[in-house]
Amino acid sequence: MAKFTILKPTLYTKQLKESVAFYSEILGFECAAFEEALGWASLQKDSVEIMLAYPNEHIPFDLPVFSGSLYITTDSVDRLWEMYKNRCKVCYDIENFDYGMREFAIYDNNGYLLQFGQQL
Template identity: 55%
Template sequence: MSLKSIAPMLYTRQVRESVDFYINNLGFTCVGYDEDWGWATVSRDDIEIMLALPVDNTSFTVPKFTGSFYIRTDKVDFLWSELKDRAVICYPIEDFNYGMREFGVFDYNGYLLQFGMPIE
C-alpha cells in the first residue's frame, strides 16, 4: 500500500463562483462539476482541489482551515508574474532564510495558497 496524492476539499457557499475564480484567476481547469451535489473539482498540472457546499450538519460561515495550502513548483517566478494581478496577495514573492522562494495569495473564499520552490 502507498498513498498517491491528496486533494483538499474546500467548503464554500459559492461553488460556481469559486470554480470561475480558479479558472479565470489561477489558470486551473474544471474537471468535474455537479450543481445538484454542490461539488466541483479543479486542476492544474498535478494539483487537484475539490470545492463543495458544506455538509448539512456543519455550521459554516467562513473558511475554517487554520493553515495554508503549500504548492511546490519549479517555476515560482513565472507563477508570480502570472498570478500577482489576479488574486489578493497575502505576501509577495521573496527568498526566505529557510531555503524557499515563495509567495502567497488568497482564493475566492479566503483560503491561503502558497507557491514555492527551493532556492538553488
C-alpha cells in the same frame, strides 16, 4: 503498512460557481467535474487537484475557515507571481527564505491562503 498515494483537499464554499471561476480563470486550473446539484467541483492543474464543495447539513458552516494554507510547489514561481500578483489579494510578496524556498502567498476568492514555492 498502508501507503498514502495522493491528497485531494476539499475547500468548503457557499460560492461554488465563483470559486470554480477563480481557480480556472485566474489560477489556470481545469474544471474536471462540476456537479451543481450536488454542490461539488473538482479542479486540476498538472498533478494538483483541489475539490470545492458546499458542506452538507452535518457540518456547521458559516464562513470559510482554515487555519493553515495550501502550499503548492512549482518549477516557475516567478512566472506565477507575475501572473497572479495583480489579479489576487496578496498575503506576502515573492521572496527568498532561509529554509531554501522562493515563495509568495495569495488568498483565493473565499479567503483561503494559497502559497506557491520553488526550491532555491
